[in-house]
Amino acid sequence: STFAQALEHYVPGFRRCNQDDLGNRQNVESLARQCLRDGLSVCIDRTNFDARQRATWINIAHEFPDTPAWVIVFDTPYEVCAQRLRERKDHPNIKTPEEGLSILARFRSQYQPPSAHEGFSRILYLRPSDHPSREYTQSDITEILRRVEATPPPTNTIDTYFTPQSSLGHSGRGYGGFRGRRYPGFRGAPGHVGYGRGAPTPNHQPQPYGQYDNDTRSERSDWRPQPTSGYSGGNVNSNWRQA
Known part of the structure; x- marks a missing residue:
């Protein structure tokens, strides 16, 4: 959440969608879709x-053309994580x-752990040693976004994806994905962002889970930047610069 709040503060055009603030996942979905319709980028702040x-x-990302996750x-x-929970006193829902x-x-x-077959186009792992401070400056946010954008697309992707929870009736909480479109002051190809927070280091490998739908749009496994300029309703981009 600290990262998501800083991202929204320092990068015009990003909107933080936090389940603790909004009450349930359905409200997060609704806000995310509305922001994307308005041409904003979205940071999903949940586990x-x-x-x-x-x-x-x-x-949801795939509902909007040229919006990779x-x-x-x-x-x-x-x-x-456990020590931070022992010390934290300001969580809106966790009282003790x-x-x-x-x-x-x-x-x-x-x-x-996230696996390439899930359909996202970039993934970055951040360890405490990568960012020792509890706070994020504007330069920190800029550098992290550059690192995400510079990572290669995942390999061994597939062209069909898990059925969304909203169609299966699940309402559990979860771990990160943020997504969006281009925002003012940045230049480049359509892109967007996934974001995870607070997940403990795993002790096992990812396993296939859930059912797949029939969405086969190819840009999810083969994203290529195309040069554009100006603001056109969206994403973190290949050649973006801070205004």
């Missing part, structure tokens, strides 16, 4: 801990450290 949870946001995994060790630790343990037992 999507498995492939089916992440599929909700990836499928990026994922940032905050690859934080379990004990570091014991409640937070119980939720963290459940997340660890259910966690599935």
